[in-house]
Amino acid sequence: MKKIYSRPKYLKKVPMHYCPGCGHSIVTRLIAELIEEMDLAEKAICIPPAGCAVLTYNYLDIDSVESAHGRGGAMATAMKRILPDCLIFTYQGDGDLAAIGTAETIHAANRGERFTTIFINNAVYGMTGGQMAPTTLFNQKTTTSPFGRDMRREGAPIKISEMLALLDGVAYIERTTVNSVSAIKKTKKAIRKAFQIQMDDIGFSLVEVLSPCPTNWKMKPLDACKWIDEVMSKEYPLGVIKDITEKEGVKEAVNAD
């Protein structure tokens, strides 16, 4: 029988701790597939976050350096400057990247640091019990916004990707999701492009993934997938937000001696 599915080489053979229906597991697998397909295992260094993905280093069979909550962008900056030929990527939740790590993220992107960020937006603080995140939607109930997020009380959801796209150092930003097979394929393509842009030394690259958190959304996994289509992606539209490589001659100019 033809084998159509197998464990990627760089995904360790250990059970993941994620809840059923969680997007983190899918994105982790995609990263493992890409590292194999792009032959980057010897060069790849992951910077996992504090948050549900804190154990990413237990799943990816590549070098990893754990960062403190929110400090991924600062650590990645240092590592990429010391090891410019390596593939350095941060893997960060929305609490990590858009709350405690806002400054690190904005300034690294503005400096055009040549690393990649995988930004998992599940609109809550997952690991610590479902508190409101900067990305929580209007009217969304969380443990710290029990009446639903309200503009006058909690402010508006922050669109990190659109904000970062304004900065000159940013080469590529795309927002995707993992709630269907076709969406997963698009996410893989986007991460491939982000990694390639880094390896071509073009600029900062980020992929924002709208990711189900059925546990804290208090939904069944399939309902969480539907909610992304029907509600979440209306606030956070999917697609390419910035891509400077579309401009003619960018890659050539960057790679010229």
Ligand SMILES: Cc1ncc(C[n+]2csc(CCOP(=O)(O)OP(=O)(O)O)c2C)c(N)n1
């Ligand atoms: C300096 C610091 N402050 C707070 C915490 C507690 N903490 C751990 S994970 C987390 C929230 C994580 O949420 P998010 O980044 O959205 O990731 P998710 O769990 O949803 O994947 C917080 C507040 C910490 N570990 N370190």
Ligand code: SF4
């Ligand atoms: S709490 Fe949410 S983000 Fe964390 S593992 Fe469970 S489903 Fe995933």
